[in-house]
Amino acid sequence: DLKKRVGIDRCHGTWNRYYKSIDHLRTFMRKEYNVSDMPLAELEQSFIEQYHVYLKSDLGLKPTTVSGYLKCLKYVVKIAFNNGWMPRNPFSLYQYTAPNPERSFLTEDELRRMMTTELRYKRQDYNRDMFLFSCFTGICYADMASLTYDRIEQDAQGEWWISGNRQKTETRYVVKLLPYALFILNKYRGLTGDGRVFAMSTLDSIDDSLKNIARECGIDKQLSFHLARHTYATTICLSNGVSLETLSKMLGHKQITTTQIYAKVTQPMIDREVTMLREKLAMKFSV
Structure with a gap:
């Protein structure tokens, strides 16, 4: 069932x-x-x-x-x-190509606005923090809602990690907590009283709240936890040099082909890599 x-x-x-x-x-x-x-x-x-x-x-x-x-x-x-309930599989000869959807994400500027804009209500502040935690960890709504403190560990170097299995695929994910994600974690530490890290509202309720938050932050995009996860993949990780292999492990993808959907070349990525190329070539070829 x-x-x-x-x-x-x-x-x-x-x-x-x-x-x-x-x-x-x-x-x-x-x-x-x-x-x-x-x-x-x-x-x-x-x-x-x-x-x-x-x-x-x-x-x-x-x-x-x-x-x-x-x-x-x-x-x-x-x-x-x-299970032998059908004599044949009607899908065996039916071919259809599932399109790769356009993955929307927040730019660095939009992410800063989300982080710094003053909001009117505490509930908006909380829902924004939940969204931003997803932006800085790549963890989806379902896995955040069920996240417990026993999934968070500190290593010998003092760094904090979250690990677990994704509800959607049962695939293991491992995420090192970036400073802003750790800030949000500590901000709400111990408030649920039942071992869960966050007391999250329903997804529909948060999505409705995010519509108003986007408007107040001047962001013309439909905010969602899918978009937050895409922001982590693109703006936080790939644009800053994280490899597809590492990103795939952090997102809990079964196959790297799933992660490749996020491999969209952005302007900052072009700028960074061409600058690196120019510096390397300057040492080899003089004008």
Whole structure:
């Protein structure tokens, strides 16, 4: 039961995606087949093709969203086929290319504004700190909400580390705490009283708060914990010379190909690397 696994090894976003996927499937079947359900064994490739068109054209969903719903159906079909409940896998011959989404992130200037703008309410301050902690650690909402102090350790050199397994993938991640993340950690240390590091509101509640925070900080982007994680990957790590291999370990990715999605060349990266190139060449070639 997926719902029972939420907060253990699955995040709430995964549950929501499957729940919405069921709604879309039922609406599609009523429209195309005049039924609200059908045996999995009767699924044909034509069903998947029609469902794909329905999501893309009738609902007008973005390619990445369409891909997400198709993956939900594909996963269920795979389980049914592997358990012998279906005579064939209709996805075996159906090919679709999931697009790489454009990863939005905060620039250094936007990050500074987030850190320094005075906000009107304490709740806004708290939600901003939760967002910024994610920006400086790359830890997602679900893993932050379940983070406990026994996951935080100090090494022999006095540096602090967070380690654990991601709820979404069960992959291990290891993050060294940067000064600003440590500042936020110490700011709220011991306030929950139950071993959790942060007493976080629901994701929907924080997302609503972040809309107002973005407006007050003069940031024209839709703030979310996904964007915070992308900010850590791009602005904090890659733009400052952290390798993809190291970043992949810190983000808890199973494969480095997932991390490569973040490998977007930014202006500061070009400036830094060309400056380094110029200095190296100056020692070899004189004008």
